[in-house]
Amino acid sequence: MATxxxxxxxxxxxxxxxxxxxxxxxxRELVAHLRQNRTQLREEWVRRIIQAQLLTAMTEEEIFAExxxxxxxxxxxxxxxxxxxxxxxxxxxxxxxxxxxxETHEVVGIVLxxxxxxxxxxxxxYHEDFDKLNRILDSYEPAANRIANTVxxxxxxxxxxxxxxxxxxxxxxxxxVLQVRERLLILPIIGVIxxxxxxxxxxxxxxxxxxxxxxVVVIDITGVAxxxxxxANHLVQTVEASRLLGATVIVTGLSPEIAQTLVxxxxxxxxxxxxxxxxxxxxxxxxxxxxxxxxxEDLAPKA
Amino acid sequence: xxxxxLKQGDYLIASIQSALTDADLSQLREALVERVxxxxxxxxxxxxxxxxVMDSFAVRTLxxxxxxxxxxxxxxxxxxxxxxxxxxxxxLGLTLKGVATALDxxxxxxxxxxxxxxxxxVERHGQRRIDHGR
Numbered sequence: 001m002a003t004x005x006x007x008x009x010x011x012x013x014x015x016x017x018x019x020x021x022x023x024x025x026x027x028r029e030l031v032a033h034l035r036q037n038r039t040q041l042r043e044e045w046v047r048r049i050i051q052a053q054l055l056t057a058m059t060e061e062e063i064f065a066e067x068x069x070x071x072x073x074x075x076x077x078x079x080x081x082x083x084x085x086x087x088x089x090x091x092x093x094x095x096x097x098x099x100x101x102x103e104t105h106e107v108v109g110i111v112l113x114x115x116x117x118x119x120x121x122x123x124x125x126y127h128e129d130f131d132k133l134n135r136i137l138d139s140y141e142p143a144a145n146r147i148a149n150t151v152x153x154x155x156x157x158x159x160x161x162x163x164x165x166x167x168x169x170x171x172x173x174x175x176x177v178l179q180v181r182e183r184l185l186i187l188p189i190i191g192v193i194x195x196x197x198x199x200x201x202x203x204x205x206x207x208x209x210x211x212x213x214x215x216v217v218v219i220d221i222t223g224v225a226x227x228x229x230x231x232a233n234h235l236v237q238t239v240e241a242s243r244l245l246g247a248t249v250i251v252t253g254l255s256p257e258i259a260q261t262l263v264x265x266x267x268x269x270x271x272x273x274x275x276x277x278x279x280x281x282x283x284x285x286x287x288x289x290x291x292x293x294x295x296x297e298d299l300a301p302k303a
Numbered sequence: 304x305x306x307x308x309l310k311q312g313d314y315l316i317a318s319i320q321s322a323l324t325d326a327d328l329s330q331l332r333e334a335l336v337e338r339v340x341x342x343x344x345x346x347x348x349x350x351x352x353x354x355x356v357m358d359s360f361a362v363r364t365l366x367x368x369x370x371x372x373x374x375x376x377x378x379x380x381x382x383x384x385x386x387x388x389x390x391x392x393x394x395l396g397l398t399l400k401g402v403a404t405a406l407d408x409x410x411x412x413x414x415x416x417x418x419x420x421x422x423x424x425v426e427r428h429g430q431r432r433i434d435h436g437r
Contacts, residue, residue, distance in 0.1 A: 199390075206386030213406055237393040244389040244398070246382070246405035246414075 027139045030122070031079040037121060042071050045110075045117045052113065054106045058097070061186050066093065067110075074114060084149045090154030096161055107155045108148070115144045175201050177208035183215040184285050185247075186278075190223030198234035202241055209247045216285040217242055220278045222253030232267040239272050248288060249273065252281035306331045308319070308338060314378070314415055315339065317364055320353050326351040328364040339375045346415035350408055352359040352383030369402040378403065378418055382411035400417045 034041065044069050049055060055063050069089065077086040094107070094254075122140065126133035175197075178186045187205055209217065219238070221227075226233075239249040252271045262269060274280040286293060304327060309316045315338055335347060349365060351357070368377035380403045384392075392398065395425060405411040 010367055202390055203386065205387055208407065219331050237390075240398045241386075241389040241393040244381075244384045244392060245386065246410055251326075 006150050027079070027136050030140055031075060033122070034075050034118060038071065038075075041117055041121055042067055044121075044169045045071070045114050048113050048117060049110050052109060053131070054109045054113075055102060056099045056104055065228065069093075071114065074147055077147050077150075078140070081143070083146065083203045086147060087154055088153045091158050096154045096159035098146045098155075098162060104152070104156060104159065108152045116150060117143070122170060138164060148263055153255055175204055177205055179214075180282065181286070181289070181291065182233075183213060183289060184282075185209065185217045186220065186282070187217060187262065188223065188278075189219045189224075192229045193224060193227075193234060195230065198231065198238070202234070202238045202288045205238060206241055209242060209245045214247050215248045216288050217247050218278065218281040218285050219249060219251050219294060220281065221251065221258070222255070224234075224258070227258045227261060229265050229267050232262055236267075236269065236272065239298065248285075250281045250284055252273055252276065252278050267269075306334075310333055310342050310344070311339075313344055313419065314348060314412070315342065315344045316348045316350065318353075318408075320355060322354065322356065323361070325360050328387045330363055330419050332368050332371070336375060336398055342425045344377045345419060347379040347414070348379050348408065349379065349381050350383050350411075351381060351388075352385070355388060357384075357392060357397070359395065359397055362392060362399060367404055369399075371421045378415060379408040380405050380411040382416050383407050383409050391425050400412065 008019070023203070030215045040259070042064075046060075048066050049063055050060065070093070073086045073089045077083055087273065097107075100109075119137070122136055126136060139201070145272065146289070150239070178188075180186050185205075185208055186200070189201065193201070205217065205219075208214065221235075252275045254274060273284075277286050283293075304321055304323065306317050306319050306327065306360065308331075309318070314334060316336060319331075323331070333376050335349075338344065339347060347368070347370065353364075354361075365381055369381070372379045382405045384404060403414060412434070
């Protein structure tokens with residue numbers, strides 16, 4: 001399927017858009033033909049979609065309804081040579097069908113099928129007049145390829161937009177910077193740290209240090225399953241950047257596996273203060289800040 | 304642009320107001336190191352809040368100031384590094400190793416006060432011990 005899309009793109013790029021004065025009458029005839037045979041071609045198309053087992057996430061009625069709209073937009077794009085309406089429709093369609101699990105190959109597939117169905121009907125109609133068929137195809141093919149391109153690109157863009165949005169949401173959720181005491185922040189890290197997340201994490205922490213006027217930060221990585229030298233270096237960078245803002249960082253919750261990995265691959269963590277668990281980290285931070293937590297029973301006899 | 308250096312008690316405060324050329328930075332270094340001796344300063348604060356870029360020369364000069372001032376008997380604190388600047392510095396490997404840093408001027412002053420307090424405590428402690436000896 002990927003090569004097919006490539007072909008469509010190449011074709012669209014190679015063939016210059018047809019000049020309206022040359023192809024005007026031919027195009028009008030073509031559009032009239034497609035309008036006349038709307039019902040028949042549409043049914044043929046839906047039949048082939050179902051045959052090819054595309055859009056399996058949708059019912060036959062839904063496919064037919066969408067096919068009708070796509071068909072009309074398609075013919076309109078052919079007729080007017082403007083793709084904005086089709087683009088908008090493709091985006092709207094993608095928005096509706098992406099949550100239902102429709103894949104890129106299916107969307108590209110159905111548009112290419114429609115192109116084939118229409119081409120077949122043109123062959124059938126003009127097979128006796130080869131010159132005319134050629135002229136019709138000259139104006140049909142570039143436009144059809146551009147349409148296929150437009151729809152595919154629209155779908156992929158919409159998909160990417162959704163993915164970006166979700167990534168953003170996950171990131172926002174996964175890096176809370178919490179203040180547990182005056183001037184003491186906790187940053188629990190859960191999940192996988194990739195370079196982009198590490199960067200965002202650091203930026204968020206640095207901002208939080210500034211706004212909360214933090215002196216000590218405890219970074220808890222109990223929830224980080226694996227660590228490689230890249231992640232370790234990111235962590236070292238975070239620690240150093242925090243120090244430049246005048247905050248001390250304590251890292252807690254290194255699992256035995258991570259400790260072994262880091263020593264084996266030879267990451268230098270000598271600059272980093274590490275404490276076994278989050279509790280120990282907070283206690284150490286309190287000591288640095290000059291707090292002492294005493295149980296109430298211990299206080300009572302003295303008072 | 305010349306950086307004004309203010310004397311506040313035992314401390315010298317240099318507040319950088321705008322981007323500095325390399326020559327300005329060198330001039331700041333010389334002026335600070337000279338004044339540490341002249342004013343018998345115990346602490347130096349360099350406020351870089353206004354800087355939104357710091358190149359390797361600036362970082363090296365700040366580090367040199369800290370090391371030179373220490374040799375002359377004053378502890379240096381760099382204050383007010385912006386989060387973005389800190390991030391960029393770390394990525395470039397410019398980490399001001401061995402130089403004290405603080406969030407802002409207030410924190411820097413508090414840090415120096417604590418250092419001074421520590422020294423006085425040590426002196427008193429020593430004196431008391433001598434008293435015991437007698």
